[in-house]
Structure formats: structure tokens, C-alpha cells
Amino acid sequence: MKNNSPVAVRFAPSPTGFFHIGSVRTALFNFLFARHYGGQFVLRIEDTDVARSKKEYEDNILENMRWLGLEWDVFARQSERADIHATELQKLLASGAAYVSKEKVEKEGDRGEVIRLRNPGTIVTFHDEIRGDISVDTTDLGDFIIARSPTEPLFHFSVVVDDFLMGITHVIRGEDHISNTPRQILIQEALGAPRPIYAHLPLILAADRSKLSKRKHGERVALSYYKQAGFLRAALINYIALLGWNPNQNEREIFSLDELIHLFDIAHIQKAGAIFNEEKLRWFNREYMRTQPPELLLQDIVKVLSKRYFAGAVETLAPKIVSSIRERVSVTSDVETMMDAGEFSYFFETPVLDAKKIIWKDTSTETTRAHLEKIISFVTTLTSDFDAEKAKMVLWPYAEHQGRGAVLWPMRYALSGREKSPDPFTLAAILGKEETIKRLKAALVAIS
Ligand code: GLU
Numbered sequence: 001m002k003n004n005s006p007v008a009v010r011f012a013p014s015p016t017g018f019f020h021i022g023s024v025r026t027a028l029f030n031f032l033f034a035r036h037y038g039g040q041f042v043l044r045i046e047d048t049d050v051a052r053s054k055k056e057y058e059d060n061i062l063e064n065m066r067w068l069g070l071e072w073d074v075f076a077r078q079s080e081r082a083d084i085h086a087t088e089l090q091k092l093l094a095s096g097a098a099y100v101s102k103e104k105v106e107k108e109g110d111r112g113e114v115i116r117l118r119n120p121g122t123i124v125t126f127h128d129e130i131r132g133d134i135s136v137d138t139t140d141l142g143d144f145i146i147a148r149s150p151t152e153p154l155f156h157f158s159v160v161v162d163d164f165l166m167g168i169t170h171v172i173r174g175e176d177h178i179s180n181t182p183r184q185i186l187i188q189e190a191l192g193a194p195r196p197i198y199a200h201l202p203l204i205l206a207a208d209r210s211k212l213s214k215r216k217h218g219e220r221v222a223l224s225y226y227k228q229a230g231f232l233r234a235a236l237i238n239y240i241a242l243l244g245w246n247p248n249q250n251e252r253e254i255f256s257l258d259e260l261i262h263l264f265d266i267a268h269i270q271k272a273g274a275i276f277n278e279e280k281l282r283w284f285n286r287e288y289m290r291t292q293p294p295e296l297l298l299q300d301i302v303k304v305l306s307k308r309y310f311a312g313a314v315e316t317l318a319p320k321i322v323s324s325i326r327e328r329v330s331v332t333s334d335v336e337t338m339m340d341a342g343e344f345s346y347f348f349e350t351p352v353l354d355a356k357k358i359i360w361k362d363t364s365t366e367t368t369r370a371h372l373e374k375i376i377s378f379v380t381t382l383t384s385d386f387d388a389e390k391a392k393m394v395l396w397p398y399a400e401h402q403g404r405g406a407v408l409w410p411m412r413y414a415l416s417g418r419e420k421s422p423d424p425f426t427l428a429a430i431l432g433k434e435e436t437i438k439r440l441k442a443a444l445v446a447i448s
Contacts, residue, residue, distance in 0.1 A: 007039025008167050011072075012159070014046045015057035018222040019064045021276055022174060022204045022212060025240050029201060030172050031070045032241065032264035042166055043072035047079045048158055064223050068233050069257060074166070078158055085153045088161045088191060089115065089146070097190035098146060115147040117190060124182040129199040129266045136182040144183060160184050164193035172199045172266075199266050202244045205273040212276055220278070230300065230332030232292075235285040244274035254287055282330035289330070298322045300332045304339060309348045317347050320430045324422055342418070347430065350439070351417020355446045360409035365447055371407045372414070372447075374398060376440045384433045391425040414443035 011027040013019070034041035043065065047053040065072070092098035093115070101116050121139040128134055147153040153161075159180075163171065178200050188195055204212045212221055219225045226236060238255055241247075247255060247263045255263065289297070298318055305314040321344070329335060338344065345351075359368045378394045399407040412424040415431060428436040 007034060007037040007169050008042065009034050009039065009170050009172055010042035010044050010163070010166065010168050012044045012046050012162075012173070013061050014049065014052070015054060015061060016049065016052040017057055017214065018224055019057075019061045020212075020214065020221040021223065021240065021243075022221075023061070024064075024068070024223050024236075025204060025243050026172065026174055026201060027065060027070055028068075028237065028240055029245070029264075029269075031072075032261055033170065033172060033266070034073075035261040036264045039169070040073045040167075041071075042074040042076065042168070044076045044078060044162060044166070046155075046159070047077055048153075048155065050079075053079075060224065064227070067227065068223075068237060076162070076166070078162065081158070081162065082151065084165060085158050085161050086151050088165075089150055089153055089157065092117070092146075092190055093150070095190075099143075101143075113149065114145045115150065116143040117146045117186060119143050119186060124185050126181060126185060126195070126198060128178070129197060130202070130269050131178075131200060131271055134178065134181070138182050138186060141183060141186075146187060156180060156183050157187055160187040160191065160193065163196060164188065164191060168196050170199065171196045172201065175200045175203050199269065202270055203273040204243055205275050207275060207277060209273070209275070211273075226281070228333075231281070231285050232288045235281070235288040238288075239281045239284045243276060245269045253284075286330040289326075294322055294326065297326055297329075297332070301325060301335055304332075304335045305344060308339060309344075313348055317344075317430070321347070324426060343421075346416040346418060346421065346427075350442070351415075353414065353417055353443055353446045357419070358410050358413055358443050358447050360403075360405045363403075363406045367406065368410050368447060369444060371402060372410055372440055372444050375407070375411050376437055376444075379428065379433060379436055379440070382433060386429060386433065388423070388425040388429040391428045395425065410443060411440070414439050 009030040011023075011030045013023050013027075031041050033039070043062075045058055045061070047058065089098070093100065096118065098115050098117050100113050102113050104112075119138060119141055123135055123137050125133055125135040145154060146157040162168075181198060181200075185195060206212050206217055210216060214221050223236070234256065237257055237260070238253075241255070241260050241264075242253065245264070246268045247260070248268050249255075249263070301318045301322060302314055305318065325335060325338070328338070359365060363371075375395065375398075378398065379391070382390060382394060395407075395411075408424050412421060412427065413419070415421075415424060415427040415436060421427060422430075431439070
């Protein structure tokens with residue numbers, strides 16, 4: 001970066017929709033850049049499009065920025081800077097760089113006035129830190145409109161004035177703004193404003209390589225969706241930082257926010273679109289979940305299961321199943337998905353057994369009955385506080401000798417009533433001695 005002034009960057013969202021992954025990435029890159037260079041991070045809400053801007057969206061952006069830990073140094077709302085914009089516009093009118101043009105305006109179809117920039121009609125060349133030099137012939141733009149009236153500047157004008165007066169040194173924003181840059185440079189030049197350094201970030205693509213969009217990909221583009229599903233902020237930050245940027249640390253993928261700040265550079269941002277892969281995000285989340293104390297997951301499990309099952313029973317059960325759930329989930333919302341699939345029902349309700357399913361493959365009913373009776377007698381020898389290890393120690397030699405499937409399948413099915421469930425020793429330990437024996441006996445009755 002050959003720029004000696006202190007670094008200042010801005011994240012300039014228009015509050016016209018919920019904070020989405022693409023905006024999060026733009027905010028994050030600006031934040032990382034500012035913190036890396038000890039510069040200033042400006043949050044500027046571009047709310048001049050009154051018809052589309054909503055307070056609710058602004059609140060959503062601010063709330064989520066805070067939640068992610070992307071604290072800004074300066075806050076501004078573009079709508080509150082109208083006087084500043086009007087003053088700068090007057091300067092252009094006074095110097096003749098812009099002029100009032102009487103013409104048919106779209107509004108009501110009558111004759112009105114607009115303000116146009118006197119376009120020198122040159123080839124504008126600018127350097128983009130990611131894409132290299134870009135040249136655009138601006139003759140075709142003609143004397144484009146920069147304001148509807150001396151007090152109603154349009155988007156490009158406000159952006160340029162604000163970047164100028166806020167001392168923005170680097171404009172880091174989405175690639176979709178590349179086509180706006182030549183116009184904005186012409187306005188800058190008319191204002192005598194210095195040209196910031198540009199870095200246009202690659203698009204974020206869905207798995208099918210189409211542009212990630214609300215219309216096509218629905219709620220899964222919004223940060224709130226991931227927050228509600230229980231994704232951890234550190235996992236989101238870590239994953240989103242790698243959407244188009246490579247920290248150049250070999251195969252390493254896990255980085256804390258401080259490490260990201262330390263490593264961040266524009267030089268390793270790629271040109272090609274970055275694929276947003278939810279599975280990969282889940283992998284990151286799982287990695288971060290593992291580093292959390294198990295009590296947090298326990299609390300979440302209690303919360304989820306209490307929606308459906310009796311709270312007292314949930315509190316007794318949850319500590320017994322937390323470690324097995326921990327092995328299987330990537331995000332807390334998976335607990336709910338498991339519950340909806342009936343994965344915990346057998347802990348709370350006596351399973352309804354299908355007699356045919358109790359028997360393993362071509363084992364005979366008599367043999368199965370003998371195995372179940374034997375299992376009951378083994379379980380009877382256990383002390384009432386037995387754990388899965390103890391149950392296995394007692395039952396395993398018999399199962400090995402008689403055929404694991406023939407012995408353990410009926411046991412597991414009798415205890416869960418499901419074809420898929422944790423192993424029978426774990427189930428028995430969680431259900432306890434009395435309930436285990438009761439269910440094994442019920443299976444005996446079912447096959448006789
Ligand atoms: N407000 C614009 C947007 O949300 C961004 C403007 C800019 O970054 O220059 O798309």
C-alpha cells in the first residue's frame with residue numbers, strides 16, 4: 001500500500017434488506033483491514049433511498065455487526081448529511097463543473113430541472129488492488145445526472161462526497177460496484193477530491209455457481225438465519241473471512257479474529273468468485289463447538305428437548321446424552337432436527353415394538369427368545385448405577401460367542417424400537433436397570 005495517510009475505510013450498507021452474507025464479508029474485510037493498519041473503520045448507513053430504506057433493516061445490520069464483534073469507530077447516516085451534500089453540489093455548480101438542465105423529467109412527466117455533471121469524455125483508468133488496471137471510455141455516459149435538484153443529490157454524488165470528506169483512503173466493496181467507479185471518479189475529479197485506493201471483492205456464489213441472492217437462495221443468505229440456527233460467531237467470522245481471501249498459512253483453516261486481523265492483506269484476495277458452502281461452514285462450527293465447555297451444549301439440549309418433553313425428565317436425561325449428541329452435531333439446531341426425527345423419543349416413551357423387527361435376520365424365534373432371556377439375566381447382575389462400559393463388559397463375551405447381530409440387534413431394538421439408535425450398552429445405561437429389564441421383557445412378550 002503506497003499511501004502515507006492513516007488508513008480509513010468504510011462499510012456503507014444500504015438498509016434495504018436484512019444483513020446478508022455478502023455484506024457481512026464486505027464489513028469484515030473492511031474491519032480486518034482497518035484493524036490491521038490501526039486505521040479507522042467507518043460505518044455509513046446509506047439510507048437516502050427513502051422508499052426502500054427501513055429502520056428495521058438498519059437495526060438488523062447494527063445488531064448483527066455488534067454481535068459479530070465488528071465494532072466501528074465512526075457512525076454516520078447519509079440522510080443526515082444532506083446539508084453537506086448540498087454545499088458540495090453548489091460548489092460544482094459555481095465552478096461550472098455541473099449545470100442545471102431544464103428537461104422532461106420522469107417524475108409526473110412534466111418539465112423540470114436536473115443537475116448534470118459536465119463530462120470531459122475521457123478514458124478513465126483506475127487501478128484495482130484485486131483486478132489490476134481497469135479502463136473505461138466514459139464518453140458514452142454523457143453529462144450524467146448527479147442530482148434531481150440542488151438539495152436532492154443522487155447516490156453516486158453522495159458516496160463520493162462522503163468518501164472525500166470522511167477521508168476514506170481505501171474503498172473495499174463488492175465487485176458489483178466496479179461499473180460505478182468511473183462515474184464516481186469523474187465526480188471526484190470535478191470536486192478536486194483525491195482518488196481512494198480501490199479493491200473490489202469477488203462475488204460470493206452458491207454451490208451451483210450462481211450469484212448468492214435472496215430471490216434464489218431465500219433465508220439462507222441472511223446472517224440472522226445462521227445466528228438463529230446457533231452458529232457461533234467465531235465460526236462465522238472464520239469461515240466468511242476465507243470467502244475469497246487466503247491467509248497463506250498452508251493448509252491451516254482455523255483462525256481467531258485476532259489472528260485474522262494480524263494476517264489480513266489485500267494481496268491475497270482472489271479475483272474469482274468465492275463459493276459459499278454451508279457444509280464447510282458447518283465443519284467450522286463443529287470445530288469451534290468442540291472447544292466450548294460441554295455445559296453450553298447441555299443447556300441448549302435442555303432448552304430444545306423441553307419444548308416437547310416433560311422438563312423434569314429432560315433434566316435427568318440431558319447430562320446422560322450430551323456426550324453422544326456432541327459427537328453427532330455441527331450446530332445446535334441439529335439437536336432440534338434430531339428431536340423432530342424422533343431420535344430421543346425412546347428415552348421418554350416406551351417404544352412400540354414391531355415383533356418382526358426384534359429378530360435379527362434368519363435367527364429363529366426360539367434362539368432370539370433365549371438370547372433375550374440371557375441378556376435379562378446379565379443385566380440383572382449389574383448394579384443399578386452401571387455405565388455403558390460395564391454393560392458391555394458383562395454382555396460382550398456372550399454376544400461374541402453367539403453372534404453379535406443375533407444378540408445385540410434384539411437388545412438394541414427392544415430398548416429403542418428403532419432401526420437406528422445409539423449402541424445397546426449406551427441405551428441400557430441411559431435407561432437404567434429397571435427400565436432396561438422392563439423393555440427386554442416386553443420384547444419377549446412381543447415375540448411369543
Ligand atoms: N450503499 C451501497 C450498497 O449497499 C454501497 C456503496 C459503496 O460501497 O460504495 O450497495
